[in-house]
Amino acid sequence: MRVLVALGGNAMTSPEGSAAPADQVRAITEAMEHVAELVAAGHDVVLTHGNGPQVGNLLVKNEVAAAVVPPVPLDWCGAQTQGTIGFTMLDALEPALARLGVARPVAALVTRTLVDADDPHFREPTKPIGRYLPADEARQMIDHGQHWEDRGDKGWRRVVASPEPREVLDLPAIRALVDAGQVVIAAGGGGIPVVREVDGSLRGVEAVIDKDLTAALLAHALACDILIIATDVDHAMVDYGTPDERPLEFTSLAQMQAYAAAGQFTSGSMGPKVDAAMRFAESGGRSIITSLAHITDAVEREFGTIIDTSPEE
């Protein structure tokens, strides 16, 4: 089967959320063991990944060093995260495949995603990036013109524009590599956001696209059988965080839409994952939300929160 796996931040930072290089390498190395198992089971795998912590940290470095070296825009920071995360994944996935006796080349592609220049999300930042700060420090940043949002127990987090992904522009290259049997890492951080000018040229724009939404678009464009949204919980849950919480297993698209409409899935965490999963299911595929450790079980043994259009719909 052709499977697109979208790796969340939990697959790339320490359990405490540290994005220190050693913590990222450790988390990615473990994640790639699970991805290698899926490839070894005989599936064609396309990987995409988030970049929220990393792109936020790069932005801060730019701002702090602005008096010394010229700062670069947010889309450049996004491109840089595709480079470093892609390179770290390559270094970890190749030996993991070799240990399982799988001879499959791996490629990481710099990927651009088209967005609309007049997307209303440019006016209303919603995408949390970078580190968490206590409320008083976040308020100082707000006084400097930044947008920050209360994210609950962990503190406040900076938010930036997050337009809707419209088209993965490097799709032909991704498709050619997948068709040739390569494991492809693409559209990291949702892809580098670009808009098309009236003369047809492309221009990067300062935003961070939601990687789960791009994953749904890419999975459809590549005619994937399954989209797996890999995170740190085995299932999406209803009544999450209450004594009545319960895991969702096989769930019809209509039922999932009803749960989402009832506000069961928190924005900024499970909300966009369910949204992306429903979009891919709407386009005719099967979506599975589960933990990284269970991605092979998800495909081979139908584990996780599985959403597709059931025959009666």
Ligand SMILES: Nc1ncnc2c1ncn2[C@@H]1O[C@H](COP(=O)(O)OP(=O)(O)O)[C@@H](O)[C@H]1O
């Ligand atoms: N309804 C829900 N069911 C399961 N987990 C939920 C739900 N609502 C919020 N969560 C939280 O969402 C988290 C996963 O989202 P997030 O941390 O953004 O993932 P990632 O970094 O892997 O993309 C889980 O660890 C859980 O705490």
Ligand SMILES: NC(=O)OP(=O)(O)O
């Ligand atoms: N770009 C993006 O969605 O990153 P995270 O998954 O890390 O938030």
